[in-house]
Amino acid sequence: MPQAVIEASPDLAIELDVPNREYNPGETITGRVFRRSHVVSSEALVSIKLYGRTKVRVDYTTNSGNGSQHHTVRTRFNLLGSGPAFYNTIFKGPIHIPPDGSKTESWPFSFSLPFGPVNPQGVREGAHNKQKHSFLPIDPPDQITSHPLPFTFYTKVGSYWANGIEAYVEYVLQAEFFEEHTSRFSSSPSAKKTATAVLPITLRPPPIPPLLPDEWRLGRWVRREGVRTQRLIPEFADSEELSFKQKILKLFHSSKVPKYSFDILVISPGVIQLGSVDPVPFRVAAVPRLGQADETSDEVRQLERTPTVSVVSLKMVVKARTEVKVASSLVWDRYTDRTDKFFEWSWMWKEGEEGMALPVWDRRMGAEAGAGFGEGDEKKKMGEKEGLGGGGMSSAGGGGPEGEPPARDIGAELGLRFNPTELAYRGGPAKMSALLYPDFTTYNIRRTHELKWEMVLAVAKETVKVSNDHFVRFVASWT
Known part of the structure; x- marks a missing residue:
């Protein structure tokens, strides 16, 4: 369950308007998706989505008469939904970028961060609908959206064989580039994904006034x-x-x-x-x-x-x-x-x-x-x-x-x-x-x-x- 890492290439890349910026819940993320490499397509589509999740991995070893056996258990909670608020088609139509690199296409995007999770069903599914699988209350489901959105976090304690714990909270932008594609098995054109770009973003802990x-x-x-x-x-x-x-x-x-x-x-x-x-x-x-x-x-x-x-x-x-x-x-x-x-x-x-x-x-x-x-x-x-x-x-x-x-x-x-x-x-x-x-x-x-x-x-x-x-x-x- 690796963390998302930056993926960028001339085929597709994501850049924020303010590079390396840290965000607070409620703020707006703005930036652009770029393509610099050569492409000619009568119909292309560029999409971008924002997702957030908390993931845990537990590795442990048990011993029996047949020797030791390694086990891995994972769990995740999806914090953001998959609707229009966090998934946008930012370009659709013909595209031509010459091979000499004289032209670059870019498409702006914007996402407004919520103050709390907006995906109660994804949270409840992560807990298997059981309160004992969550530190925060998930019953009734309508209170989930009032929980604070957790900040970006990562830790790893122990190791693969020594009863280790890996846990993180991440927020990721992912852009995809689709081109019109005709298969030799079908005369009807279809969309084919030919490039992907990934950019993790950082949510900082909400600021607290100086302690008295x-x-x-x-x-x-x-x-x-x-x-x-x-x-x-x-x-x-x-x-x-x-x-x-x-x-x-x-x-x-x-x-x-x-x-x-x-x-x-x-x-x-x-x-x-x-x-x-x-x-x-x-x-x-x-x-x-x-x-x-x-x-x-x-x-x-x-x-x-x-x-x-x-x-x-x-x-x-x-x-x-x-x-x-x-x-x-x-x-x-x-x-x-x-x-x-x-x-x-x-x-x-x-x-x-x-x-x-x-x-x-x-x-x-x-x-x-x-x-x-x-x-x-x-x-x-x-x-x-x-x-x-x-x-x-x-x-x-x-x-x-x-x-x-x-x-x-x-x-x-x-x-x-x-x-x-x-x-x-x-x-x-x-x-x-x-x-x-x-x-x-x-x-x-x-x-x-x-x-x-x-x-x-x-x-x-x-x-x-x-x-x-x-x-x-x-x-x-x-x-």
Whole structure:
């Protein structure tokens, strides 16, 4: 089920009035069909049609006593009808193009794109008239035309033998040239197709106005961490090498070795707008645990200054999840859901640098505010997967809303901005291996994304690694 590709020759070619233009639903496609090669015919016909479809192919392998066997299942939904709105005869009559190339014939065409599918019967046939074969509702049929027209899309996950999924949405112009033809078996002339031209066109995702601050849907994630080292005490803070005795005490987690306990709070986005001029918010705070019930040592609680926590590296991974529907009882949901690592980016502070130091928590507030912050498994898991909530925090070094600790907005400082083809950042951009599409759902395809981040934190020359992953929704740009 290959995608349509450009087919053009001197015999027939399609050109748009604005080459390489991307269209929105509701706009008009205009262009011309050309013929440059020699032809003489007393009666010729040139037609052009526009079709749109969503197609899925699932390859999987089963094993039995006779060995492995490969299977392929396909499904398609036709989005546009075959009537006059999407099929035009743009020329009919005699034609003469001399062989010297001194003349070229061209015929204009125009198609108005709908806002939604106009072929309810083709959609229902693609789902075998069963709702379970479609992500979008198809009952009653008259509501199908209110569905949004899906944008151009392509993905391929896995391979022919390794349970692969190929899915795409395409819109294609196809022109055909017919000449009058007389067969030796019949005296009556007939039409014979002698040339074809194909031109795929691109429908872009409908533009979305820039996200407002409260539309980023920031998610909270909290986790308790701690380090145990003699370097927490000022007299050993600058020691390059601990003594043998100190290493042994540290190795066996001796209570004689000072410990600092703190919570890490990460505010990460649940919605990301592609092409946004505003950087992706990614805010990090370290909250000391200085209460009597916490594990922080007395000598650390008595320090005049709370130990500094710094971010020394950050890694982000975007995973794309593709789900498809096929009308096959042999497949169902077993082979129709694949998640693939789509993009990976890492940032590390240079050797010798202290990294991004998180704002120092006011120790006069630490015991009071820290005692009630991040308690319980519920708060620790907040922000994981479906636990995305509202709320925001300040930028680097500033205090957050009431009850929130000061945080550092690493996303703003690094200038993290997701574009369809790259991640732009200070020192970037980082190219993606494929096009990053907005999340969407159509009849037989659903595309969603996950964001995984991983940070390495440094405290008193000790390192701690923290990570989390959660669903994130990518939305289209405004322009």
